[in-house]
Amino acid sequence: MKTTALVFVLVALRQTEAAATITAAAASTVTPKTGQDLFPYETVQLTESNLNPLNASLISLFGFDDVAGANITARNQPKCKTFPGDPLWPQEWVWSIFNVLLGGSLLKTVPIAAPCYSGPHYDLDRCTIVVNNWTDSALHELDPTSIMFPLYQGNTCPPTLTPTSECTLGGYPSYAVKATNTAQIQLAVNFARSTNIRLVVKNTGHDFSGKSGGAGALSVWTHNLKDIKYIPKYTDKASGWSGPAFKAGSGVIAKDIYAAANERGLTVIGGEGQTVGVMGGYIQGGGHSPLSSIYGIAADHVLAMEVVTADGRYVTASSSSNSDLFWALRGGGGATFGVVTSITIRAYPKISATVVSFSFISATMSTDTFWAGVRTYFDYFLDFADKGTYSYFFIYPFGIMQFIMQPFFAPNMNIAETQALLKPWFDRLAALGINISPVYSTHDNFYDAWIAGFPLETVGRNGQITGSRLFQRSAWEDPAQLNATFEAWASSARDSGALLINFNMAPKNFVGADNAVNPAWRNAVMHAIQGSNVNTSGTADEAKAVRSLVTDLQTKWIAVSPGAGAYLGESDPEEVNFQQSFWGSNYARLSEIKAAVDPKNVFWVRTGVKSEIMKVDSSDAIQDENGPLCYV
Structure with a gap:
């Protein structure tokens, strides 16, 4: 390091150490507009005064943005997000300053299977654990950067006891922030925006399309935001709700919130998977539930959200505060409009x-x-x-x-x-x-029935490509259309060997919620997923043939369900006309809200709202997260 740079970093480190202390000391308990106290971790917030001790250069890296009045387009943005090796990629001492401000919560990514490969992380015992538990969702849930569908990471570091290649980051992010307070998330958002680095968000990594990964990205890991608070009576005049509720951190998984509700003799609406981060991307993407035929979609029951937006500000989104953002966050997709730190949801009597x-x-x-x-x-x-x-039923064609x-x-x-x-x-x-x-x-009670009935999900299938479809009630009301629907659905397994994972339910809008949930859900009676496996040791042409097969099978399903849709969280990352499939008539409004709250495209996920303006430049046979993110 040059002498001048060394002097600068030493001065900057002293400044950031002071600023980090100020950030914690200046935090105070705030009552948001929902009328409920913030969690302790939410009271630690970044403010303008916290940044005052920093010099202008550091403020430009970690300070807030002025979204109001911004007129940002792809034409006046850099062609691509800043990528490792680029001249503008932050030097190590800048990351060190960032880490000091974060209080030491910056993690340099080590792939979860790195202990299987020669080098500084080699550990045979740990490798054996990873190999033996690779399909266990809990293994990936507890890792800061692992995703549960490694095909979209690029399979650059698969678990093996007999490695024949090197382990590389591929589509894993370069760094992750282990978020334990709101200020750390704000700093991460500000830093990613000011340096034009890709920003991703990981809770558990369940998304079928690998949305929590991204080569060269900075990840915000929200999994440790696990506080849960019971609210005996929550009144929301806009929705007419006056009754029990739970406020839960965005890192809370299904089994934890279900257990908390059960202890109070109550029931909440969430997913069927035990380790799904129901207070994160699940509920932001809508969320179907074992109780959907009674209560509808999980997002329908949200009362308020606390969220860090693209300008680094911390806001409450509810029916009375930031109402457009609140509408979009309930069904518009995770990691698209901001980083949610907690959600308040309705609770219902024991069932x-x-x-x-x-x-x-x-x-x-x-x-x-x-x-x-x-x-x-x-x-x-x-x-x-x-x-x-x-019902949760499968067709295994093996x-x-x-x-x-x-x-x-x-x-x-x-x-x-x-x-x-x-x-x-x-x-x-x-x-x-x-x-x-x-x-x-x-x-x-629901909790015991759910534990008894639903298996722990198997994940980590290295080469699975999936697609999904919402099949509408109208098909069941016409015998000829029902026969055509069944034939298209069954032929995927019978004739093409696709695995079928299926749900029979009727998730109508039982509470009359106004949100961004795909309207196709309201008339659906079956959500079906089909998947085919890529041989990750095979040729690129073989992989492309499987990719083409899934597209063809999806086309047949779409043909018998015109104008319907698909479920964002369990979908095809190359869904044709994804805007209509995932949001239908809601897409236009979602696109407008996205442009208003994130004009600089700080948040981007594959097949997310306005994602069509950018693309990952990957040379892999299957389009994945292994490459720089660039404007189309």
């Missing part, structure tokens, strides 16, 4: 439920009989969903065909009532010679 699991396989019958049995199920979708149930129901979830029903509901369908299966052995259990 009982019965869960049922069973399966049948083609090895014990003809293939035609197997598919005839599956087809009988489709005749009951409207009746089942309209009675409040939610070798033999398998139908697996895991589970059929029946809220407010006991075993006898659930058996009576299922009997007409089960009788038809028996008439076809399909024998099943359903296992029933009933529970007096």
